[in-house]
Amino acid sequence: MISDEEGIAMTILVTGAAGNVGRHAVEELLREGHRVRALTRDPARARLPRGAEVAVGDLAVPDGLAPALEGVTALHLITFDGGDGAALRTGPRIARLAAEGGVRQVTMLWSGEPGPVEKAVAAEGLPWTALQPQEFMSNALNWVDSVRTEGVVREPFGGTLSNMIHEADIGAVAARTLTEDGHTGREYVLTGPEVLDMPQKAAILGRALGRDIRFVELTEQQARERMRQAGASQEAIDHVVGWYADPPKEAYTVTDTVERLLGRPARTFAQWAQENAEAFR
Numbered sequence: 001m002i003s004d005e006e007g008i009a010m011t012i013l014v015t016g017a018a019g020n021v022g023r024h025a026v027e028e029l030l031r032e033g034h035r036v037r038a039l040t041r042d043p044a045r046a047r048l049p050r051g052a053e054v055a056v057g058d059l060a061v062p063d064g065l066a067p068a069l070e071g072v073t074a075l076h077l078i079t080f081d082g083g084d085g086a087a088l089r090t091g092p093r094i095a096r097l098a099a100e101g102g103v104r105q106v107t108m109l110w111s112g113e114p115g116p117v118e119k120a121v122a123a124e125g126l127p128w129t130a131l132q133p134q135e136f137m138s139n140a141l142n143w144v145d146s147v148r149t150e151g152v153v154r155e156p157f158g159g160t161l162s163n164m165i166h167e168a169d170i171g172a173v174a175a176r177t178l179t180e181d182g183h184t185g186r187e188y189v190l191t192g193p194e195v196l197d198m199p200q201k202a203a204i205l206g207r208a209l210g211r212d213i214r215f216v217e218l219t220e221q222q223a224r225e226r227m228r229q230a231g232a233s234q235e236a237i238d239h240v241v242g243w244y245a246d247p248p249k250e251a252y253t254v255t256d257t258v259e260r261l262l263g264r265p266a267r268t269f270a271q272w273a274q275e276n277a278e279a280f281r
């Protein structure tokens with residue numbers, strides 16, 4: 001177990017611990033020998049990594065979070081509310097509780113723009129590091145059904161380039177910046193090692209599965225309708241379609257941040273596809 005300079009055992013609280021990124025952050029911290037507490041609203045469903053202490057709590061109801069924050073020196077914070085995917089409006093209360101509880105380092109997982117959590121953490125004077133991943137490779141799991149049944153990936157804007165990142169790399173960067181000096185006040189734009197368009201992603205997935213996977217381009221109208229049927233809000237639809245139609249430069253520019261921070265190259269989509277091939281069979 002890792003202790004600070006006064007010999008006090010550090011407990012690190014990971015929020016969103018059952019999610020794509022949080023799960024990897026927990027595993028990485030445990031591998032490095034840290035004491036990890038994993039927050040979930042529903043421990044029965046969360047299937048958290050063995051070795052993590054489980055804490056039950058809802059970031060949207062922060063007054064119940066005091067036990068989860070007890071003895072916590074470092075905190076990985078999601079900045080969105082799973083309820084409607086919007087920015088967590090309870091940021092100020094969470095930040096106050098964290099500061100009062102003795103948290104000395106915070107990582108924040110960016111949701112697209114600085115929201116109430118980021119502003120509150122800074123206003124509270126907590127040392128923070130902002131993690132700004134672009135597209136997660138795990139978004140490819142949206143293709144499971146069409147790949148399984150038809151051998152097809154359907155998306156709009158097939159020519160859009162993306163520097164998609166493996167979610168395990170985001171988790172590993174979170175673990176590193178929570179436990180190492182020198183990252184305070186830094187905003188890290190995190191990307192994978194290459195840019196790919198949609199047909200390239202489908203071809204890479206096909207190679208991992210050992211079968212041809214075709215890319216079929218949807219019209220913008222079809223893409224909007226699909227998201228509407230899946231229950232997305234108009235705001236979310238506009239955001240996603242707008243992003244793919246006209247992505248910001250950060251979405252198709254490769255950074256070396258993952259490699260600099262972790263001392264090894266960022267994982268490729270080919271690696272992700274190999275690791276996740278079973279999900280598509």
Ligand SMILES: NC(=O)c1ccc[n+]([C@@H]2O[C@H](COP(=O)([O-])OP(=O)(O)OC[C@H]3O[C@@H](n4cnc5c(N)ncnc54)[C@H](OP(=O)(O)O)[C@@H]3O)[C@@H](O)[C@H]2O)c1
Pocket residue numbers: 015016017018019020021022039040041042046057058059060078079080081082083109110111112133134135136139
């Ligand atoms: N997908 C992308 O391409 C992309 C790109 C850049 C940024 N992002 C951002 O990354 C975030 C998504 O991260 P992810 O994929 O790791 O998440 P995820 O897999 O969707 O997991 C969501 C996690 O958040 C927890 N959670 C949600 N609301 C909560 C609440 N009110 N209180 C406590 N826990 C709550 C859930 O925990 P329980 O259900 O166990 O309580 C779950 O573990 C979003 O903010 C998104 O904007 C995504």
